[in-house]
Amino acid sequence: MFMSNIILSIIYKYLLLKELKKEFFGITLKVCIVSRVVVKIVTRYAKEGVFKDLEMPFTPYHFGPHGCVGLVFKRYLDLPVFLLANVAVDLEPLAVMVFGLSYPLHGYFHTFLFGTFVGIGWAWVAYPFRDVIKLVMNAFRLRYSTTLIKMIVSGVLGAWLHVLFDAPLYRDIRPFFPWEANPLYDIVSMSAVYRFCAICFISAIVLYVLVARNYKTTKIAKS
Numbered sequence: 001m002f003m004s005n006i007i008l009s010i011i012y013k014y015l016l017l018k019e020l021k022k023e024f025f026g027i028t029l030k031v032c033i034v035s036r037v038v039v040k041i042v043t044r045y046a047k048e049g050v051f052k053d054l055e056m057p058f059t060p061y062h063f064g065p066h067g068c069v070g071l072v073f074k075r076y077l078d079l080p081v082f083l084l085a086n087v088a089v090d091l092e093p094l095a096v097m098v099f100g101l102s103y104p105l106h107g108y109f110h111t112f113l114f115g116t117f118v119g120i121g122w123a124w125v126a127y128p129f130r131d132v133i134k135l136v137m138n139a140f141r142l143r144y145s146t147t148l149i150k151m152i153v154s155g156v157l158g159a160w161l162h163v164l165f166d167a168p169l170y171r172d173i174r175p176f177f178p179w180e181a182n183p184l185y186d187i188v189s190m191s192a193v194y195r196f197c198a199i200c201f202i203s204a205i206v207l208y209v210l211v212a213r214n215y216k217t218t219k220i221a222k223s
């Protein structure tokens with residue numbers, strides 16, 4: 001009886017593992033096919049200099065790396081604050097373009113020093129809306145709990161990561177202000193950065209699907 005229980009439990013675990021593997025590899029395969037296509041398109045356009053010609057802050061491409069980091073460390077980071085810190089930093093070039101200001105496209109917001117204040121400011125603005133953010137996150141099947149400190153840390157790290165990804169692409173960025181130089185400019189090619197961001201974007205979608213599925217099962221288990 002005891003032996004048969006052990007055998008049954010081994011078979012059950014084997015089947016469960018097989019099922020999980022199937023599910024995981026099923027999603028991964030689909031995502032790999034889509035990512036291959038996306039990476040090919042992005043690389044082609046990046047090589048033709050299409051993004052460079054746009055002369056605009058390409059905020060959405062930041063969502064790939066930020067999404068991956070935010071989802072992997074979602075226990076320690078406030079995912080929406082971390083992710084949307086990109087928008088807060090890029091309000092600067094947006095304002096320059098919209099109002100035609102005589103101010104560099106990537107000025108103080110795109111420095112680690114002032115990026116810190118942008119991150120803190122953004123967290124301070126978002127904090128009163130934490131209950132609304134929680135509702136939105138739950139609608140996206142993501143668990144959410146936060147504190148002001150978590151929001152500030154996420155806002156600052158989000159802004160810093162944004163500066164780090166923009167610095168190799170734009171000559172006018174001074175990441176280490178008050179030092180005026182940009183030692184990070186052109187250390188990697190523009191197409192490599194865009195390709196990396198596209199891969200991160202796809203990986204972030206895989207991570208999101210896995211996390212959201214887990215949310216569903218925990219909900220069912222609880223009820």
Ligand SMILES: [Zn+2]
Nearest residue numbers: 057089090166
């Ligand atoms: Zn930017």
